[in-house]
Amino acid sequence: MLPISHRLRALSLLWLLGVLLAACAVPPAPLPTVTLPPSEATATIASTTTPPAAGAYQYTLGQADVSVVVGDGVIEPLELRGTIAAPAGVGPHPVVLVLHGSHTVCPMQPQSPEEPMICPQATQFRNDPGLGYLLEALATQGALALAPDVNTAFRAEFGGLEQEAQRLQFVVERHLEQLAAGAPAFGLAPGLTVDPARLYLIGHSRGGSGAYELASAWVEDAPAPGGWGLARGLLLLAPAVQGGFDSVPPLDVPLAMVLPECDGDVSSLEGQHVVEAARLDPGRRSPAVSYFLQGGNHNFFNAAVELDDSQRFLSRCLPEAPRLSGEGQRQFLAGLALALLSAWESGDANAIPGLDPARPLPPILYGAPVLLVPVSPAAQRRPLLPGTASSELSTSPLGGVVQVEDAELDFCPYGMAGSGSPCRTGVSNPGTPAQLHLAWNAPDAALRVTIPPAFADASAASALQLRLAVDPLDRRSPAGELQRMRVIVRDSAGGEAAQPVMVAFPPGQVLGESWFGQVFPGTIRLPLAALSGVDLARLAEVALQPETPSGAVFLADLELVTDGAAIGGPQRPSPFRSLSGAVAVPELNDAPEGSRLVVRLEFALSDGEAPRFVTIQPAAVAGAPPFPFALRYHQAAIDDRLDYVVDAILQLPDGQSFGLSAPVPAITDGVPQQDIALELARVIFVEPTHVPTDQTFRLTVRAPAGQPFPPGALVSVAFSRLDASGIGVDTLAVAGATIGDQPADSVPIEVPYWSGALDPGAPYGVSVEGFAADAFTRLAATGGNIPVDLATSEAVVELTPVAP
Structure with missing residues (x-):
């Protein structure tokens, strides 16, 4: 048997977290593009009422054939209800399904500091009416738009459905079945018809992730019952996306993503992962675009949710940053949704706001400031320097030479934050895109391709595009200043055209070693019609020449784009790779049902460093070992300059664990290994030796000014001996406290320690961190060790916010 090593002991919680996160992920499956032909199929709706056309109203379909627990011992049938807006005219009309998020549902109870998880449906706050304005707008465009009430699907199990996605699918499909059957309860005008082949989905927050999962399920399993076709377009608003795009491509349907800058709920803006995955898909045939909504928050898309979440701990906007009003945010969404529906219905991708490469990108869209990342179908893009591989530091995907003059060029792999290279460390790039990092400190710097x-x-191309964002943490970026550079296009005959571009310094501030604020690499588009003096049929070079003396930018997707026609380029293989092998467990004869094997690909790190994962792949296993595995990963997540290792753990239902004594090489010098043999041994968790204490240091920890610790927050303290530079080199004690039912501006913490462990004359200090109630999300910290005077036995420290 294998005693647990220092490494395994330190990583046991990380293992558990990785297993739980991976177990929750439901990776989307690849699927063909959904084409947009007109359909003859219609469903007729019978009704005895005639509400005003385009006015939103609530409906009740009755009870589903399942029961749900809504309180202690209280069981009631699941109610099917929602809000709907109908268009004028007979039709057939397209159908837009709008899913609200998981907001407040239950009234607060006396003497209880928290909202109940579930409550009787008659007492629930309805979130679907808050989208009535959007339904009405869509109805004026000729769509039948409905928002089912999915509160209970987010909050409670029913029908034996343990997963939220399954419950959501159950509820939505019951609504669609009755709509197709012409249920009178919808209250639609007599003779109104809908076209089941023209179905579109809009989802907000968890409703956004639910919309994506619904569209995936209907492709993988079967279309929604009732004769409905596949989803022909998706609009996702601040969705909580599980991920999984490191192993499979995203749905190949027209996709639009809205990312509010000041989101205080899904603050990592993880929905951008979907667009990044679409951008990296060499076979994609559908357009995708993300709209970074400057000043927007998470909640205001729903008129029923009035809380401005932009001031929460999780938000990455400063209090003084400009904000959109609720009315302005909903005006933006209504305008965007109408434009998208019109484009999807017509099949004209260039009508999607911001996608037409012949037109400049709009800085203002429907009254709101935006940054965009438009992704045309792969056949319409010729990548010159996409920033998707470390090989691009010297050679472009077309085989051209990449030359850097008086500058530094680095590669940031997809999905990695702080990859061991200088790029992106401490900076939040939504979607953690594969990109390059260009930095200079000389007036003659240039990047040439x-x-x-x-x-x-390139005569078929309409535009030259690139994505840029200033790196606010790089010392070469002048704080608060624009970065200016010229994009120069040259032909083989010596013709030349140049276009100046400017990149704004992102809003935010430095907190410790991190940047508090979003750094979004938006697209800059240069229509080729404006580049006179160069022969587009004989292009020889594209160069970036900074005009500021020093600076640093993130750079991606330098490419030529057409407005519809295919543009020639090299054949791009699938970006997905696989490592194969087998896991032996000599001490185990048989793994019972319910056992889980997790295999992880990570950086090859030195001892003592926390692992940095590339991908985590869980699998249910049972029976006799060895267990074969095929670990899929995305090539853009790999830096060929680095080495990678495979690690694994087997967990049995009774709590036993088997692990590796050390990770095994998996990718060396860019070459993936195959037939990898992993041998696991039983993990024995050894209780640490008890250390007596005879002294207590009393610490008062203050929350950041104006940002009290939220209920359930965890505050941890490490008490250490410091070296000459103030770094903790010997931890003597740790302690912590949990915030109670009410927010707290400060919390007292007692730190017991043994005076016999003190080094006379050595300095000592405390490092403090505050976490959300999930014990994972960092909220605030000291930013290092704060020296303390042991003679006084007490101290007060004030934390500063950190980027979560």
Whole structure:
């Protein structure tokens, strides 16, 4: 048997977290593009009432054939209800399904500091009417728009459905079945017809992730019952996305993503992962675009949710940053949704706001400031320097030479934050895109990309595009200042055209070693019609020449784009790779049902460093070992300059665990290994030796000014001996406290320690961190060790906010 090593002991909680997160993930499956032909199929709706056309109203379909627990011992049938708006005219009309998020549902109870998880449906706050304005707007465009009440699907199990996605699918499909059957309870005008082949989905927050999972399920299993077709378009608003795009491509349907800058709920803006995955898919045939909504928050898309979440701990906006009003945010969404529906219905991708490469990108859209990342179908893009591989530091995907003059160029892999290279450490790039990092400190700096003769003809292209964002943490970026550079296009005959571009310094501030604020690499588009003096049929080079003396930017997707026609380029293989092997467990004859094997790909790190994962793959196993595995990963997540290892753990239902004594090489010098043999041994958790204490240091920890610790927050203290530079080198004691039912501006913590462990004359200090109630999300910290005077036996420290 294998005694637990220092490494395994330190990582046991990380293992558990990784297993739980991976177990919750439901990776989307690849699917063909949904084409947009007109349909003859219609469903007729019978009704005895005639509400005003385009006015939103509530409906009740009755009870489903399942029961739900809504309190202690209280069981009631699941109610099917929602809000709907109908268009004028007979039709057939397209159908837009709108899913609200998981907001407040239950009234607060006396003497209880927290909202109940579930309550009787008659007492629940309805979140679907808050989207009535959007339903009405869609109805004026000729769509039948409905928002089912899915509160209970988010909050309670029913029908034996343990997963939220399954419950959501159950509820939505019951609504669609009755709509197709012409249920009178919808209250629609007599003779109104809908086209089941023209179905579109809009989802907000967990309703956004639910909309994505619904569209995936209908492709993987079968279309929604009732004769409905596949979803022909998705609009996701601040969705909580599980991920999984490191192993499978995203849905290949027209997709739009809205990312509010000041989101205080899904503050990592993880929905951008979907767009990044679409951008990296070499076979994608549908357009995708993300709209970074500056000043927007998470809640205001729903008129029933009045809380401004932009001031929560999780938000990455400063209090003084400009904000959108609720009315302005909903005006933006209504305008965008109407434009998208019109484009999806017509099949004209260039009508999608911001996608037409012949037109400049709008800085203001429907009254709101935005940054965009438009992703045209892969056949319409010729990547010159996409920033998706470390090989691009010297050679472009077209085979051209990449040359850097008086500057530094680095590669940031997809999905990695702080990859061991200088790029992106401490900076939040939504979607953690694969990109390059260009930095300079000389007036003659330049980045040049030559174009081989085989790909010199760009006459079919409409625009040159690139994504840029200033790196606010790089010392070469002047704080608060614009970065200016010229994009220069040259042909083989010596013709040249240049276009100046400017990149704004992102809003935010430095907190410790991190940047508090979003750093979004938005797209800059240069229509080629404006570049006179260069022969587009004989392109030879594209260069970036900074005009500021020093600076640093994130750079991606330098590419030529057409407005519909295919543009030639090299054949791009699938970006997905696989490592194969087998896991042996000599001490185990048989793994019972319910056992879980987790295999992880991570950086090869030195001893004592926390692991940095590339991908985590869980699998249910049973029976006799060895267990084969095929670990899929995305090539853009790999830096060929680094080495990678595979680690694994087997967990049995009774709590026993088996692990590796050390990770095994998996990718060396860019070459993946196959037939990897992993041998696991039983993990024995050894209780630490008890250390007596005879002294107590009393600490008062204050929350950041104006940002009290929320209920359930955890505050941890490490008491350490410091070296000459103030770094903790010997931890003597740790302690912590949990915030109670009410927010707290400060919390007292007692730190017991043994005076016999003190080094006379050495300095000592405390490092303090505050976490949300999930014990994972960092809220505030000291930013290092704060020296303390042991003679006084007490101290007061004030924390500063950190980027979660």
